[in-house]
Amino acid sequence: MATFRKSCIERQPLIGTFAAIPHPVAIEVVAQAGPDFLCIDWEHSQIGRERIEDLIRAADIHRVPAIVRVPGHAPEQIAAVLDAGASGVLVPRVSTAEQAKAVVMATRYPPIGERGVGPGRAAGYGYRIPDYLSKANDELVLAIQVETAEGLANIAEIAAVDGVDVIFVGPGDLSVSIGALGPQGKSRLDDAIRTITTTALVAGRSVGIFRPSTDDIAQWSATGISFFLLASDTMFLGAAVAEKTADARAKATK
Template sequence: MTDFRSRCIAPEPLAGLFCAIPHPTGVEICAATGPDFLCLDGEHAPIDRERAEEMIRAAQLHRVPVIMRVPGHLPDSIAGALDSGADGVLVPRVSTADEARAAVAATRYPPVGVRGVGPGRAAGFGYRIPDYLATANSRILLAIQAETPGALENIEEISTVEGVDVIFIGPGDLGVTLGALGPEGRPKLMAAITRITKVSRAAGKAVGMFCASPDEVQGWRELGITFFLIGNDARHLADAAGAAVARAREGF
C-alpha cells in the first residue's frame, strides 16, 4: 500500500466513501469497488472499538487505506482508532487552533505528541512496536472538520497548525450552524466554503468535502478541493435498491 498521507498532502485528488453500516461485510464490498480510501463513521454510526478493528481489517484485505471519523476530541478515541490499525483519523467540530493542536498531539507519539505506546493491532499486538514507532508519526493522516462558525472565524490560525493534513468541510453542519439552509442560504454557505478553502490552500493544507452525489465533485475541484467523501454505504445501498425496485415495476 502506498503512503496514503503523502498522497493526501500532495495534494492528489482522491475519492473515498463513508462506511456507516457497522459490519465488515459492507466495508469489504465497498473496498472491492476500488475507492482511494474509506472512512468509518464513528461519529454518527454505532461502531465500537472491537467492530472498528474488524472493519479496518476488511478494508486492508483489499489494500484500501482506511481512516476513522472519531466521535469527538477525546485523545482516547483518537488513539483507539489508530491502535486498531486505521491510517488516520477525521476529527469533527474543530473550531479553534488550540483544538487543532490537541488533535495533532493525540495522533503523535512523544516528543511530538502525547499518544501512548501500547500493544494494539497497529503495532502487531506488541511484536512490532519499534517498527511502528519509527514510522507512525510521519504516516498517520490527520484531517479535521471545519463545520462551525468558530472554525470559519478562526480558519487563518487553524490552517497554520503544523500536523494538520486535511481541513475537511462538513457542508451540512456548517450550513446548519451558520443558519444557511435551503436555496436562500446557499450564497452564505458558498461564501463560507470558499473562504475556508482559499485560506487553507494558501496555508498549504489539502481541503476535503463531503458530497452527497458524485455530480458535485467537479465544481468543488475547480475551487481547489481534492479530498472527497462521496455519500456513504447506507445511502448507496438505498439508492441502488430503490432504483432496482423502480426499474422492476416498470414491467408490471
C-alpha cells in the same frame, strides 16, 4: 497504503466514502468497488468501539486505507482507532487553533505530539513497536472537520497548526451553524466553503469535503479541493435499491 498520507499532502484527487454499516462484509463489498479510501464513521452510526478493529481489518485485506471519524476530541478515542490499525483519523467539530493543536498532540508521537505507545494491532500486538514508531508520524493522516461558525471565523489560525494534513469541510453542520439552510442559503454556504478552502490552501493544507452525490465534484475540485468523501455505504445501498426497484416496476407494468 503506506503512501496514502503522501497522496493527501500532495493533493492528489482522492475519492472515498463513509462506512456506516457495522459489518465487515459491507466493508469488503465497498472496498472491492474501487474507492481510494474509506472512512469508518464512529460518530454518526451504530458502529461500536469493539467493531472498529474488525472493519479496519476487512479494509486491509483489500489494501484500501481506512481512516476513522472519531466521536470527538478525546485522546483515548483517537489512540484507540490508531492502535487498531487505522490509516488516520477524521476529527469532528474543530473550531479553534487550540483544539487543532490538541488533536495533533493526540495523533502524533513525540517529538511532534504526545500519543502514548501501546501494544495494539498496529504495532503487531507489541512485537513490532519500534517499526511502527519509526513510521507512524510520517504515514498517519490527520484530517480535522471545520463545520461551525466559530471554526469559519478561526480558519486562518486553525489552518496554521502544524501536524494537520487535511482541513475537511462538513457542509451539513456548517450550514446549520451559519444559518445557511436550504436553497436560500446556498450562496452563503458556498462562500463559506470557498473561504475555508482558500485559507487552508494558502496555509499549505489539503482540503476535503463531504458530497452526497457527484453532481458538483468538478465545481469543488476546481477550487483546489482534492479529498472527497462521497455519500456512504448506506446511502449507496438505498439509492441502488430505489433505482433498480423503480426500473423493474416500470418494466413489469402491463
